[in-house]
Structures are given as C-alpha cells and as structure tokens.
Amino acid sequence: MSSKHFINDPTHLVNSALRSLVYTNPSLALDSTNKIVYRRPSHAPRQVSIVSGGGAGHEPSFAAMVGQGMLSAAVSGTIFASPSSEQIRVGVQARVDTSRGVLVTVMNYTGDVLNFGVAVEKARAAGIDVEMVVVADDVGVGREKGGKVGRRGIAGTVLVHKISGALAALGRPLSEVAKVARLTAENLVSVGASLEHVHVPGRAITDSAEDKLEIGEVEIGMGIHNEAGSGRAKIEFPELVARMLTQLLDPNDSDRNFLHVNSNEVVLLVNNLGGVSVLELAGITAEVVEQLEKNWSIRPVRILSGTFMTSLNGLGFSITLLNVVNTDIGGPGMIELLDAPCEATGWSTPIGKKTWEEKNTAERSDTVNEQKAIKDSGLKWDTAVATAALTKALERLISAEPEITKYDTIVGDGDCGTGLKRGAEGVLSHLAANPFTGDVVVDVANIVPVIENTMDGTSGALFSIFLNALVHALRRQGPGRATANVWAAALQSSADALGKYTPARPGDRTLVDALYPFVEVLGKTGDSGKAAEGLGWVLNAPRVCYLV
Template identity: 75%
Template sequence: MSTKHFINDPTHLVNTALHSLTLTNPNVALDSDNKIIYRRPSDAPQQVSIISGGGSGHEPSFAAMVGPGMLSAAVAGTIFASPSAEQVRNGIMSRVDTEKGVLVVVMNYTGDILNFGMAVEKAIAAGQAVEMVVVGDDVGVGRKKTGKVGRRGIAGTVLVLKIAGALAAQGRSLEEVAKVARLTAANIVSVGASLEHVHVPGRVIDSSEALAPEQVEVGMGIHNEPGSSREKLELPQLVERMLTQLLDQSDKDRAFLNVNSNEVVLLINNLGGVSVLELGGITTEVVNQLSDKYNIRPVRTISGTFMTSLNGQGFSITLLNVVNTDIGGPSMIELLDAPSEVTGWSAPVQKTSWEAKNTATRTDTAGTNKETQPSGLQMDAKHATSVLTNALERVIAAEPEVTKYDTIVGDGDCGIGLKRGAEAILKHIQQKPLTGDVVVDVASIVQVVETAMDGTSGALYAIFLNALVHALRTLGSGEAGPSVWSAALKLSCEALSKYTPAQPGDRTLVDALYPFVEVLGKTGDVKQAADAARKAADETKGMQASLGRSVYIGGSGYEEVPDPGAWGLACFFLGLGGVKPTEEGWESI
C-alpha cells in the first residue's frame, strides 16, 4: 500500500476536503463545527429533504452528492468512523428544510445505524416527520458469516441516493420517496475486490494484514474489512468470480437477489486508486461477461468514482434490478437520468447556478435546542429522585464487576461507560431537580446520556430513551403509574428493534431489558420485574454472543461470566426495585 500523503493530519484533511466542496459547487455550504455539507437556502419549491453520510474516506460519497436533484445534506465523520448523533441531529433539525419531511439514508454499519438512528428518534420525538432507510448491498460476505448484522452497504448506495433525490426534486411525498428508496435498496447487489489494503493518514501501518504479491481479495469491504477469499486471479477470472457471487442463484449463501428484470443497471465503481484507463478495461470486461455468460445487456452502464476507500486499488460491481415503482410516476431509469447539480455524479453544474452567485447560508439553531414542553403526565418528583438515585448508585457500585466481565469477553470499557453515564445523571438531577413531569424529566436525562456515554451501548441507551420520551408523550396526562411505564417501555423496545437485530438469547443488554418490560407489564411490580432482569442476565453466562465485539473476540470467556451490558442494566433495574448491595448480598430498602 502507498503510505505517502500530501496531508498527513487526518483532521485537517477532512476539514479542508469538506471546505473544497463549497469552492467547486456554488449550491452548497459547510457547517464546519458539525462537518455538514448542505444546500444553500434558495427560492426553489419546498421538497422532501434527503440526508446521508458516514465516515470520511469514501469520497465523493456523500458530501459531493449534495445539491439540486440529489442530497439536501451530508454529515461526515472522521476517516472510516460514523459521525456523532449530535452532528446528525443538527443536520436534520437546522440544516435542511423540514416542511415536507426528511428521509435519512445510511449504509448498514453499526455505528452509522445507531448514531443516525438516535438522531432520527430525537427528531421524531420533537415532532418532525422523518424516515430512515438502511442500505446493505454487499454480497462479498455470505449469510452464514454476516448473521444478524446483515450485508454491508457499499457503492450500490449511490444509486439509492440518486433515485430518491430525483424523486424528491419532483415534489413527491415523504411516503413515496421513502418507499422508492427502500424498493431500490432491495433490488441492488454489489461486490468489490482489491489488490491491497489502504493506508489511513496518521495511522501506524499493520503489515501483517498486507496481501501477498499478485493476490487479490475478493469481497473486501470499504474499510479494509476481509472478504470471501484471497487468490491469485487475472482480471477475467476475477470478474467471473465476482459475477458468480452476484448472480448464481444456486449459491444459497449469497443468492440475495434474482436479477431477472428486463432492465438492469450496471455500476462500475473505482475504489480510489485505479487509473481511468484501467477502469475502462475493467468496465469492458464486466460488460462482455454479462452479455456472453448471462445474456444481460445493461440499459445503463455507469462507470466512474462514486464511493471510494481512500486510494483503494480496487473496484466494485453493482447491479440494479429495475422494477416498477408503483407510485404512478417516473421509472427508476427516468430518475437515474434526471438532472442533478452535484460534483459527485456525472452531471455538470449549470451555468445559471454559477451566475446566480448565491452566498446564502444557514446559521440558525432553531429546533436543535428546543425546550421540552410539559406533558401533563405526572409522578412524585421526590420519590422518583430517591428511586433513581439508588438505581444509579447501584450501577456505579457495580462498575468493577462489569469491567471485569467486559475485560474477559469484550474490550473492557462497558463498566466505565455505565459509571460515567450514571455519575453524570446523578450530577444533573442534583443541579436540576426533577420536576415531576415525566416527559420533561426523561428528556432532560436523554441529553446527559447523549453527552456522557459513548460507544455502542451509549447509542443504544440514547435511542431507547429518545423513543421513551416520544412514547410517554403519546400516552396522555394524569399519573404515570406502572401501566403507563409498561406501555411506554414496550413502544421504546419496538423503536430500538429498528436499529439493532438483538433479541433475547443474543447475549446483549436486551437480555435484561425485555424480561423487565414483560414482567412489569404483567404484574405492575418493579421489584418482580427487576428480579426477572437479574435472572435473565445471570443466564447469559454460557450463552454465545450473536452480536457485538464478543463475536469477533472468540474464546471461552462467555462460559465464565454473564454479558457485561445485561448485568449492568440488571443492576440498574434492581436499584429501581428498591434493592441495594450490602457486604452480605442484597437487601430491600
């Protein structure tokens, strides 16, 4: 791999690259604090706004696809890392028009789904009309290996963005735009291949992962993730292997889509380091094999650089099964052909846009710091403070054991993360006592969780609590008794399931969450529900993980300890149930 760069500071690299887009496209502006490229305000008719984004390093996706006819905004993280939920929330709430609704499109990576999902739930709780579509088009890793995580999102995502953007520009509703985006995503398959890993500026080289001379990795992901195999293949044999993974219906591990439409779109994508000359040769080889071996003659062949892996020495092949959109309007082909003014697609910026010299920007913060309105749903603030304090102190006391468990089966940060969040909430309710309005109080705690807790568990808790705020607000006014909490918690579990496939038995915090909610609904007794959560957390000992970092760590540690996240949450519930730890064990208070 090439380790020489003109800009070696990754932070400076991302910031200056984003700024460059405002120099090459007069339609867009930059919110540098939140790393958001967005369309400048104009007199154009209101339309559904489309937001996408993810880690930097995949340019021109996503920021260079902002402009008329495509994205309304793109939110950038650091290189190969998801942007934070707060960045995305700012994008949804204050950098795009929201009158007609907002569609958020993300690729299927855990960090992206959780952080974008958290922001979506926050926006929905604030009353915004927001839909989220997740794209997973990669067939490089089969069903057995991906399991519940599902297929990775790669270059096929760009076709979803182009089609959805063109439809939104025609003034269609959020429901229609989201429907066609999902339909497009469901009819795309992609696979990549690369001759070498890429080097991220500023990072130490890991030579142990390097490919041998003449080797190619079939199915390599866009963050250096492994694919299906490493082999010595010439281009014709490599393309044959890739097309087999895309099209062979007898391969039940990878037959994700039957490409049998009369119209097929082909996208050949440069991962960043392939010359224009060589990409042309690759395109010809792919088109010839599709025709000769599969009798597929694409109605559109699009070849270029759309979604990179920095300077990756590879390419990907995407096939779109063109199907009826069933909205009584334009076809997928017409939407792909529709004009757009973005530098990341194949259309030039129009003369009229340059001459307009539009310098308008968005600097308002309306909607991002809106005060939560009272709901009329009440609880005893003094009692609630006492119960919550006991629960949080129990989490803090449990940090050493949670850390011990996570050191065995994870990366050791779960206990510290839970403790940090619990301490921050305690400090918050001391400085800003609970009001007794359930929605106001939970909403204020959500802000603390979003700020104080990081990592996957932090995102999961924030999504759940944002959904809880929204659920509680829908349950009317009066006293917030066990039945109200039970109903709201069930709705929050449903919202959480949109962003994680975790179910009881997967060895995650959900193993403690679901039993608590279920027993609370049946009995109305918090202590019984907490006991059920503790029992379920205990039973994760010996349970093999289906999700999370433990899947990759392996070993036999899972046989020795319970899941750290489930145990930490069970400790919180026990505190809510009026149980505290003593030197002898547990006692009620």
C-alpha cells in the first residue's frame, strides 16, 4: 500500500472493480477480456440496447449504470483512457441484443468519440441499426476555449442514460430513444469545482507540481481528468456556489450561456466527485437548492444528490441542471422516465427480489468474425489495375516517411510518418498474401482490420472510421462496375461520416486539407487525375498535414 491507495496496480484495480459489479447485481455478466459489463440474456421482451463507456476512474459511471431500465452494456478503458475501438465493437455487436437497434452514448472527449465512432461505423457496415449521441454538458470551458471540440461531457451524462434507458425498457423504437437522448443532452448544463487534483493509482506521488492548488484555493470548472477550468480563487463556499450557478444560468454570459431555462420544471443533480463526505455533500446540496430559489427563482421538481460520476477520489463536486422539455413522442415525459424503476447499482435503487430469485446464470459467449460477416456486393473492379495502383501509392508513401516525420516533429508529435508507414507496410503484406477478389466491398473491408491493427492513436481511429464508412457507402452503391462516379459518391459519404467525429475541416492544417479537395473534384469531374492535380497546393505546402 501507499499513502494514497490500498491498491496500487491500476490494471488489477480496474479488473477487480468490474468483477465486483457481477457480485452485487446478479443480472450482469462480465467479458473480462474486453472489460465489458453487460446484461445477461433473459426472457424479457426485446428492446433497444444502450451501450456507453469510457475511461475507468469515474465510477459508478459507466459500468455500474448497467442494469434493467438503464444501460445494456458498458465498456471500460484503463484509468482516464478511452477503451479501444475493438473492445467497443465487441460490446456493440456481440454483447447486447441488436435486433431492435443500438443507441451508443458517449461523453465528448476526443478519444472516446473517435473510438466509439469506429465501432459505430463498423456496426453499420455489418448491417446493424445504430445511433450515436455525444453528451457535452460542461460549461467550465466556454465557447472560446472549447473551440471546435466543444464542451466536455461530465455528470449530466447519467441523466441521459437514465431517461433513455427507461424509454428503451418500454419497448419504444430506436428513433424515439435516440431522439429523447439527444433532447436530454441538449437541455443539460453542468459545472464542477475541486480543491485539489486527484492522484492515479500506480503513478509516482509528487507534491511539487506547478499546477498544484494552494491550501484554501478552489478550481472552478475543473474537468474530471484534472483538466483546467475557468479559473482559481480563494473564496468562501457560498460565493463558490453563487459563481457556479452564475456560469450555469447567467443569460448575459455569451461565452457560457448554453441553455435558456424556459421550463417550469428543472431537475437538479448534485454530484460527488469521489472525495467529499456524505455529510458535506448534504450541506453542499442544501446550499445549492437554497441559492437556486433565492437568487434564480428555481425550485427543482427533482433533486438528486449522491455519487454518480467521480474523478477517482476527487475532492470536489459538480452541479447539473436539466431543463425539462416536451419529448413530443406521444408517451412518457422526462420526469416520468426519470422516476421509472431500474436495477443499476450506480443509480440508488435496490435490486429487486425477483432478479435475485431468478438465479440467472446465462452468459453471452458470441464472437464476431469480421471476415465471415463480409458478403459479396456485386460491385466489381479490375483487380490487376487496382493492385498495381494501390501498391505504387503505398510504396511512395513508405518512401516519404522520413520527410513526413521531419515536418510532423516540427508541428506535431512526430508519429504521423511512422504511423502511415506501418499502415502502408501492413496493407502491402496483406495484398501479397490475400489478392483482391474483384468485389470492391469485400476487398476494401478486408483491408480495414489491417489498418486498425497496424495504425494506432488518433490518426488510426480516423482512418478506421473513414474506411468503415467507405465499406458501408460502397455497398449502398449496389451491383455493377465501380466507376469514378461510384467512388466519388462513396468517398463523399465517407467524408461526411468522418466529419461527425472530428472537428477538423479544410484549412485546419490536417490531412483533411488533402482529403476534401480530392473528393470534391472527383465528384464534379469523375476524373481521378484532375482530382489528384488539385492537391498540388496541399502536398507542396511547407508544412505537414497531421490529424487532430
């Protein structure tokens, strides 16, 4: 043991914490290899499955939110790190019922959005009906600092889980469940505050960090991974709450006024970031409720106080407000869905007697074989021409690696060239052992796992999203010949799909600067030569294009 933690091995800690959920809720099972907690198969009526997840360290989110009336499965990464796209793919395709569709809910962090996005596109390419909702409720970072990435997702996410989970349990279709999840996310605002940064188990303990908070100093808007907020101050507690509520509600703050509370019904969630005592959290809750009524004339119709989303043992709390609006689905409203029963240990509702007595021991052991899932599309191409062109392009890319690495070392983190080289070498090896079949969809789909296994990091995730979307788009083109116009339409669809997961656009000094002009010119002319000629200004520019 150390002075900070009883368990200092982060891998053992995450794995054992996931196992504990199966012990405390008998309706759950654990895929330990992929760190997936999921509901055991049962005879209950089929419903839309809801999958979420993220880095460990935020418990009880996400894994403890799995259960009847809430999530169907949650995928865990290591502490404060997104799970891989492969973990998520297994969760979406093999650990939940996909017959009525799947809703994937993720917080707005780059790694989470990209890796969950890869899994979503792969599921769509496999023919599964999937919707994805990104929750971004944190006002701690305003519009100016948030930029294109936008707000972070924090504790308000659990309200999205609860409301959408209750609706799914009623048997409503995916279109309605996704609509209400998005509506809930759009009507959420949250902000946190903490007295100190948290320490991650297994890391060296230092007290000399430059960003360490002083005694009595609080960081307003601190993120759940120790990210900086809007500022630090030495103030009394009532003034701290007043500042936080102002950031949530002040209509004159153009940088943070993300929500106009125009409803007679507001839900308040006061969340413990992990290190605040039950006694003190109760005092915090009382202060928040009283200031809301006194200074803002808001009397919440529901007040939730407890530990819902932590930052390990963070010595802080967060405030979330949900503006209750009409769901327009001809059925239950947000409050009714919030009140609905559920059996998730992270949501303070006890597990029912019936679940304990069922003694359900069923488990899912399905595996998803990507190769067997690929069906001929009838869309054909000339394999000799395709092989020669792709081989030449990959060899030129490998030879350019030193120059790409040189420039990326100047403006990036230096891994762009080596990542592209690994991917290119992997595809060349694949082609040598697996010649093209002549079916475009089958051939491109067979390349996708090569890219996923050889290219890592943000660029690997983006290439994976693009190629998975390309497989889906090409299949939709139907049987026939893969002409330039067919490729143009498919590539445009893939570029549009990529735009859902990254804020990068032409002019942002990324690889998108080359991709978008090529797709645009190819779509207008149907001539790949002209499309390539239009890239001269990009490829000859005195900078490297790298992915953000």
